[in-house]
Amino acid sequence: MEYYVYRNGNPFGPYNLSDLTSLVKAGKVLKCDKLSSVSTATEDKEFVAVRDVLEDNNISVKVDNAGSLMSQLRHISKDLLFPKELKEKETWKSDTRLLVLACIGLFPLVAAYFVPSGWLSYYCIALYFSVVWWSFFNYMFKSPQVNAKTSVTIFFLMQAIVFVAWDALGLPNLNFFYGATNQDYPMLFQFIGFIFGVGFTEEFAKMLPLIWLVKKTKKPLVPQTLVFYGLISGLAFGVYEGVQYQMTENMKLDGSERFLMNIARLTSLPFIHAIWCAIGGFFISFAVLYPRYRKALWALALIIPAVLHGIYDTMCGNGLTAIFVALPLCVFCVGLLVHYLKNSGNYQNRLR
Incomplete structure (x- = not known):
């Protein structure tokens, strides 16, 4: 019997058992x-593994070695194992994947060696995770209007706002x-405190870079663009807050919990902070695109994230x-953002 060998969908052969062996x-x-x-009809083609055919015919085959270990290594050659191109700057400049991979993989180790312990080390690691999150958001939510320069501006503007408003003033x-928000108060009091105290305050602060952006832009921004920049603004707030907690509240915890x-x-x-702000960004975009409904849309841009934020903070303490x-x-918040994006066309039809 003769057989065709298939690899990557391409047929080779036909071969008899002797040739196959x-x-x-x-x-x-x-x-x-x-x-x-070969005898199998094309429409009824049945595939089996080579090893199964050999075993069915009681054929035992051992693949020949191409010489000794050293001779095989010499055949592979040191030029392939240790390419000279890696010593040249042009190689690293021409293939940005090398730099990105090296930076993402090695930055924490570099920080551990060269950055002094304390606030700066926490902040460097926070920046590292921010870049990782930015890469993910860029893959999932990026629109043609998004650019890296604006993303960086939004990020550090948000952190500057937090530093001035929270830490300095x-x-x-x-x-x-x-x-x-005191944990000893009844839950109703905590709801009020976390929604109107924490939720509205923090979500309004996270909106400020987006407000600045829509005031200065010279072209209409689609909802997905404001959602992306909302993610960046929320992320900036979340990692800054994370550094503060690492140096204060987290220090009181034991080893594993800390x-x-x-x-x-x-x-x-930081991710959930980003989601809340992105929801706000969604409604801000419509407030700008459809100004006749701006009162309701600006209100929704603040109220929905603030209420979700406040409920979460109230419930996460127990x-x-x-x-x-x-x-x-939190899962609901993610689903809500995705739902808004999927139904942005319905919002446009309703607001026209």
Whole structure:
């Protein structure tokens, strides 16, 4: 019986069993390659592995070695193993993937060696995770209007706002609703405190870079663009807050809990901050595109993220409510943002 060998969808052959055995022994055909007999009709073609055909015919084949270990290494050659091109600057300049891969993979190690411990080391790692998140957001949500320069501007503008308003001036403390966030108060009081104290304050601050952007832009920005920049603004707030928590509240935790919370403060929590701000960015875009409905749309841009933020903060303080309410709420927030983006056309039809 003769067979065709199929590799990557291409047929080779036909070969009889003797030829097939020789090819396997020479390493030209692999035992995992697929076979089809010549007699099989095209429309009823059945594939079997080479090893199965050999075993069915009681044929045992061992692939020949191409010489000793050293001779095989010499054949591969040191030029392939250690290419001279890596010593040349042009190689690194022409293939940006090399630089990106090296930077993403090695930055934490470089920071560990060269950045002094303390606030600066925390901030460097926060920037590292920000770049990782930016890469992910860029893949998932990027629109043709998005550019890296504006993304960087939004990011550091948001962090400057937080530094001035929170750290330098302490302006959020003027919001008396903050006093109701005490864990000893009834949950209703905490809801009020976290929604009107924390939620509205922080979500309004995260909106400021987006407001600046829509005021200065010279062309209409589509919803996906404002969603992306909202993600960047929320991310900037989240990682800055994460650094503050790592140096204060997280220091009070024991080893394992502290480790997990430090990771969460640079990953999941900045992510959910980004999602809330992106929801706000969605409505800001429509407020600009359809100014006749701007009052309602600007209100929604602040109210929806602030309420979601406040509910989350209220529920995440207790173990059970964190698991059964806060965590599902985060999933709901992600789904809500995706729903808004998928239905942006419906919003446009309604607001025209």
